[in-house]
Amino acid sequence: MLSALVIRNLRNASKLASVAGPNSDRIVNIKWSDGKTGEFPLIWLRDTSPDAATYTISPAMTARNLTMLEFDVEQKAKKLWIDESGDSLKIEWESGILSTFPSEWLQIRNPSDQEARKRRRKVYLFPEETWGKEEIERKLKRFSHEEFMKNDRVVHDFLEAVCIDGIAVLKGAPKGVKGAVEDIGERTGMIKRTHFGMVFEVSTKADASNMAYASNGGLPFHTDFPSLSHPPQLQMLHMLQSAEEGGNSLFVDGFHVAEQLRVENPEVFRILTTQSMEYIEEGYDVHEINGKTVRFDYDMCARHKVIRLNDEGKVNKIQFGNAMRSWFYDCEPREVQNVYRAMKTFTEHCYQPRNVLKFRLEDGDTVLWANQRLLHTRDGFKNAPGKSRTLTGCYFDWDIVKSRVRFLRDKLSLEQNQPSA
Numbered sequence: 481m482l483s484a485l486v487i488r489n490l491r492n493a494s495k496l497a498s499v500a501g502p503n504s505d506r507i508v509n510i511k512w513s514d515g516k517t518g519e520f521p522l523i524w525l526r527d528t529s530p531d532a533a534t535y536t537i538s539p540a541m542t543a544r545n546l547t548m549l550e551f552d553v554e555q556k557a558k559k560l561w562i563d564e565s566g567d568s569l570k571i572e573w574e575s576g577i578l579s580t581f582p583s584e585w586l587q588i589r590n591p592s593d594q595e596a597r598k599r600r601r602k603v604y605l606f607p608e609e610t611w612g613k614e615e616i617e618r619k620l621k622r623f624s625h626e627e628f629m630k631n632d633r634v635v636h637d638f639l640e641a642v643c644i645d646g647i648a649v650l651k652g653a654p655k656g657v658k659g660a661v662e663d664i665g666e667r668t669g670m671i672k673r674t675h676f677g678m679v680f681e682v683s684t685k686a687d688a689s690n691m692a693y694a695s696n697g698g699l700p701f702h703t704d705f706p707s708l709s710h711p712p713q714l715q716m717l718h719m720l721q722s723a724e725e726g727g728n729s730l731f732v733d734g735f736h737v738a739e740q741l742r743v744e745n746p747e748v749f750r751i752l753t754t755q756s757m758e759y760i761e762e763g764y765d766v767h768e769i770n771g772k773t774v775r776f777d778y779d780m781c782a783r784h785k786v787i788r789l790n791d792e793g794k795v796n797k798i799q800f801g802n803a804m805r806s807w808f809y810d811c812e813p814r815e816v817q818n819v820y821r822a823m824k825t826f827t828e829h830c831y832q833p834r835n836v837l838k839f840r841l842e843d844g845d846t847v848l849w850a851n852q853r854l855l856h857t858r859d860g861f862k863n864a865p866g867k868s869r870t871l872t873g874c875y876f877d878w879d880i881v882k883s884r885v886r887f888l889r890d891k892l893s894l895e896q897n898q899p900s901a
């Protein structure tokens with residue numbers, strides 16, 4: 481939707497000076513009075529025309545009315561001109577439709593402006609930098625739980641920090657009171673349910689369904705659920721009862737470790753980005769769903785590369801968990817030794833002091849992080865008599881979290897808000 485901010489900026493947009501074309505490539509050339517220029521494909525102008533015949537824009541929906549089956553991709557303009565005030569480009573199409581493109585509308589979307597394209601790419605909320613210990617200790621963002629619960633701006637800033645830094649902290653929820661995870665979940669969007677329930681509890685339990693529940697020992701660095709083909713993209717933990725000693729939280733930026741390996745150990749990087757690992761998770765978990773205690777049996781199996789690259793060769797996913805790693809290596813037997821060497825080197829990098837963020841969650845603190853980027857763990861702990869270390873937690877997926885960030889940018893007319901249509 482057009483936010484108040486865009487409307488405000490519209491009044492400040494520089495004037496349109498001239499329009500020429502379309503040329504033989506069906507490009508319309510535009511000049512602004514400040515000297516800026518723009519190349520706009522004619523068919524794109526027809527397709528994105530901000531008028532009610534082209535788009536349905538209501539509070540409940542933003543959607544294109546045109547169908548590709550009926551859309552004439554060769555259609556022509558009858559007439560193109562800049563209105564007298566210089567505020568907008570007008571196009572009258574062969575079909576009779578009249579389009580009006582305000583100057584600011586064209587500036588924001590200018591396809592030949594690299595800055596405009598760069599600005600648009602920020603809408604995906606991808607991280608721009610990875611971190612080591614020093615960087616994250618300097619920039620880790622912490623917010624008040626109470627403020628998060630009542631102030632939308634804090635929800636925005638907290639979730640934005642998680643998108644960019646991969647981790648952020650909420651401090652000081654009422655101590656020892658259950659429900660903080662559910663409350664934060666509601667402010668964030670939709671909790672992602674797993675075979676451990678909507679909200680899980682981490683404490684030492686009999687018949688433990690997971691290593692985190694099995695003892696008060698430390699755990700190895702891992703991402704949660706390499707056993708799933710689509711592991712949750714974010715994880716949250718809230719401290720209900722901290723240990724008397726130990727039980728610290730440790731995090732490492734797996735994207736950072738991967739970039740280190742790319743430079744410092746290319747052979748290990750090659751193996752981890754090409755050889756997939758299989759993970760299994762077989763057992764059952766007993767938890768409550770809608771007030772009923774249920775036993776959920778599972779036999780999960782999935783395979784991933786420890787480091788996944790996107791089409792441009794950028795690191796975009798990390799999956800590793802030694803407890804669930806299976807026995808199967810889909811490669812020649814003589815290659816297996818080097819696969820183990822690679823996993824070992826990767827793990828050693830995760831533990832290097834230059835990479836590790838370590839802090840203690842106090843009672844009432846919550847941490848939310850990117851589960852397909854950061855590896856996490858805890859160190860061993862000792863409980864005070866009668867006080868068993870207990871956390872609650874849940875998972876989210878990026879679409880929901882990022883949707884909330886964009887929604888709040890629009891609702892609060894923040895500078896980072898971007899148009900949908």
Ligand SMILES: C[N+](C)(C)CCCC(=O)O
Nearest residue numbers: 676680690703704705706
């Ligand atoms: C924390 N818990 C038990 C809900 C899930 C752990 C998933 C994993 O160990 O990969």
Ligand SMILES: O=C(O)CCC(=O)C(=O)O
Nearest residue numbers: 682692699704857858873
């Ligand atoms: O006990 C902890 O602090 C974390 C345990 C863990 O790895 C998890 O809950 O996923």
Ligand SMILES: [Fe+2]
Nearest residue numbers: 692702703704
């Ligand atoms: Fe975990």
